[in-house]
Amino acid sequence: MPLDKSEAIILRTQNLGEQDKLVVFFSREKGLIKGVAKGARKFNNRFGSSLEPFSVVKMLYYEKERHDLVTISNCDLLESSFELYCETKTTWALAYVAELVEKFSPYREKEEVLYRLLLSFIKALKEGQRLEYLIHYFEFWFLKINGILPDWSTCHKCHRPLAGQASLNPQRDGFFCLSCAEDRRLTINQNQLKALDWIRKKAPFVNPEINLSEEEWKQLGRVFQAIIIYNLEETLRTLNFIDF
Numbered sequence: 001m002p003l004d005k006s007e008a009i010i011l012r013t014q015n016l017g018e019q020d021k022l023v024v025f026f027s028r029e030k031g032l033i034k035g036v037a038k039g040a041r042k043f044n045n046r047f048g049s050s051l052e053p054f055s056v057v058k059m060l061y062y063e064k065e066r067h068d069l070v071t072i073s074n075c076d077l078l079e080s081s082f083e084l085y086c087e088t089k090t091t092w093a094l095a096y097v098a099e100l101v102e103k104f105s106p107y108r109e110k111e112e113v114l115y116r117l118l119l120s121f122i123k124a125l126k127e128g129q130r131l132e133y134l135i136h137y138f139e140f141w142f143l144k145i146n147g148i149l150p151d152w153s154t155c156h157k158c159h160r161p162l163a164g165q166a167s168l169n170p171q172r173d174g175f176f177c178l179s180c181a182e183d184r185r186l187t188i189n190q191n192q193l194k195a196l197d198w199i200r201k202k203a204p205f206v207n208p209e210i211n212l213s214e215e216e217w218k219q220l221g222r223v224f225q226a227i228i229i230y231n232l233e234e235t236l237r238t239l240n241f242i243d244f
Contacts, residue, residue, distance in 0.1 A: 003073070009025060009057075009115070010023065010050075010057040015041060019039050023035050026115060031108060033061075033104060033213060046074065050077040054098075054122055055081055056122070063202060076149075078084075079122075088141065089242075096242050101230065102114050103234075110223070114124070117138065120205075121137075136217060136224060143228070149227070155175065156174025157176050158179070167185075167186060172231065186222060191220065195220060
């Protein structure tokens with residue numbers, strides 16, 4: 001049983017049996033992995049607080065043939081995110097990000113860009129970046145990394161440059177100008193189109209120089225989430241608890 005060591009981000013845990021925990025983590029080297037931390041529910045166990053969600057850790061684990069779950073032998077805490085869980089709104093936002101990564105990511109497949117996006121998201125949140133902005137920033141880049149972010153520069157039907165307003169098409173793979181759009185429920189305006197350009201060019205730590213109202217940010221989120229749901233073919237459970 002060869003040992004593997006990897007830097008990783010804890011996505012979630014759940015109780016398993018009387019003394020163990022199931023741990024879902026995102027490894028820098030191998031992407032999404034699920035494992036068992038034996039004895040993690042015992043008092044004064046060797047894992048301490050290292051298995052808390054969104055902790056950055058050094059994970060030591062081993063695999064058995066024909067087993068989907070790895071066995072976690074040790075977990076060293078590199079950076080805690082405990083302070084982020086002081087507000088319910090932030091707690092659900094982090095749960096949404098974790099569910100999004102777990103649902104979309106192929107099992108045990110390296111995704112270095114996504115790993116770095118998660119690290120940047122955590123760091124920017126700790127540095128005080130606005131939560132609502134960061135969620136939509138993450139959604140944008142998550143869709144782009146997965147190759148399902150539609151082009152917002154030209155109309156998907158008539159191929160003319162988009163200006164003023166644009167509406168997400170029914171297949172969620174492009175935007176229509178208002179002349180071509182039949183369904184205008186998922187429409188974004190010129191300011192929101194500019195926001196997409198801003199997010200594409202800037203790091204998450206940079207405060208957005210975009211004058212969007214709270215409702216405009218929410219509508220942009222509805223567009224991103226519609227693309228996610230369409231491609232995933234299910235609604236994320238955590239979307240019932242956030243309103244961004």
